[in-house]
Amino acid sequence: xxxxxxxxxxxxxxxxVERFRSGQRAALARGISVVENERPGFQAFLHEVLxxxxxxxxxxxxxxxxxxxxxxxxxxxxxxxxxxxxxGVVAVDPTSPFSGGALLGDRIRMNDLATDPGVFIRSMATRxxxxxxxxxxxEVIDLMDAFGLARLFVETVGVGQTELEITGAADTVVVVLxxxxxxxxxxxxxxxxxxxxxxxxxxxxxxxxxxxxxxxETALHLRAGRAMGSVPAHHGVDLSGGAAKASSGSDPxxxxxxxxxxxxxxxxxxxxxxxxxLETLDRHRDFLDxxxxxxxxxxxxxxxRVRAVVRRELGKLVWARPEAEVLLAKGLDRIxxxxxxxYSVSRDVIEEFNGS
Numbered sequence: 001x002x003x004x005x006x007x008x009x010x011x012x013x014x015x016x017v018e019r020f021r022s023g024q025r026a027a028l029a030r031g032i033s034v035v036e037n038e039r040p041g042f043q044a045f046l047h048e049v050l051x052x053x054x055x056x057x058x059x060x061x062x063x064x065x066x067x068x069x070x071x072x073x074x075x076x077x078x079x080x081x082x083x084x085x086x087x088g089v090v091a092v093d094p095t096s097p098f099s100g101g102a103l104l105g106d107r108i109r110m111n112d113l114a115t116d117p118g119v120f121i122r123s124m125a126t127r128x129x130x131x132x133x134x135x136x137x138x139e140v141i142d143l144m145d146a147f148g149l150a151r152l153f154v155e156t157v158g159v160g161q162t163e164l165e166i167t168g169a170a171d172t173v174v175v176v177l178x179x180x181x182x183x184x185x186x187x188x189x190x191x192x193x194x195x196x197x198x199x200x201x202x203x204x205x206x207x208x209x210x211x212x213x214x215x216x217e218t219a220l221h222l223r224a225g226r227a228m229g230s231v232p233a234h235h236g237v238d239l240s241g242g243a244a245k246a247s248s249g250s251d252p253x254x255x256x257x258x259x260x261x262x263x264x265x266x267x268x269x270x271x272x273x274x275x276x277x278l279e280t281l282d283r284h285r286d287f288l289d290x291x292x293x294x295x296x297x298x299x300x301x302x303x304x305r306v307r308a309v310v311r312r313e314l315g316k317l318v319w320a321r322p323e324a325e326v327l328l329a330k331g332l333d334r335i336x337x338x339x340x341x342x343y344s345v346s347r348d349v350i351e352e353f354n355g356s
Contacts, residue, residue, distance in 0.1 A: 060170030179208035
């Protein structure tokens with residue numbers, strides 16, 4: 001039995017761990033499938049391969065559909081490969097209503113990278129999960145990190161302004177917009193626009209790109225000068241200090257105590273602005289390391305993961321008991337008669353479990 005897990009590491013998984021540690025890509029793909037499907041022993045497998053420190057630079061890209069996130073990821077991955085880095089890409093696609101799997105649109109758009117042995121791409125279906133990520137996205141990222149991939153890009157599903165889970169999966173969050181994204185100041189009031197470490201106006205060769213940059217910068221100024229100015233944003237960034245200096249082409253974090261949220265432009269299809277974007281991503285990671293935010297961020301990520309595992313395992317324990325299903329059936333009858341609500345029935349199930 002694996003230390004730290006109540007699940008035995010089967011001979012099959014033991015062999016998989018050995019192949020994983022030897023750097024076989026097929027073992028990484030197999031390990032991800034084991035975790036995604038929660039096959040017997042998956043927690044023991046995770047415990048074996050994840051022990052140790054994380055090393056990869058994790059970058060999350062989110063934003064509205066059509067902003068060019070996939071093209072941007074592909075272009076950034078190509079730049080990283082030119083520098084000799086091994087790259088992992090997690091592309092979260094909408095769930096197919098027919099098969100329950102990913103529609104794989106992102107994977108198709110990254111087809112040129114798929115044959116590069118230094119790039120590992122995994123498309124994941126949301127499977128009903130909200131927040132722009134799939135249920136096991138964090139575990140998949142961890143596996144890619146443990147496998148030794150130096151740079152990880154996570155692209156959210158692009159469903160709109162509810163993709164806040166990316167803040168718990170990535171060290172640096174890039175919000176990707178385009179000139180046609182609409183009123184950026186209005187969008188800035190929504191949660192999606194408040195999680196950015198870097199803004200990128202992609203497709204900047206289209207009309208309206210400069211206006212879009214100015215609107216975002218103005219929104220940063222407004223947010224810093226009002227009530228939000230005293231509230232730390234993602235990673236504890238002080239908006240009151242950063243927003244006032246945020247600008248396209250700025251030098252964020254250079255010699256300053258606070259991160260200056262930059263608004264950059266890019267054209268992913270031609271490569272324009274990508275060198276600056278990649279340099280900015282590295283500067284932000286350096287800022288997190290030097291300020292101590294990275295340590296705190298990793299602690300928050302670990303705490304969130306522990307809570308998620310506890311919720312999942314407790315749920316399994318509760319519903320594995322026949323008494324819970326009996327209480328549920330009786331509760332449904334009472335709900336139908338108007339004598340109970342889902343909340344009271346849930347309380348009955350929990351109290352039954354706690355009283356045992």
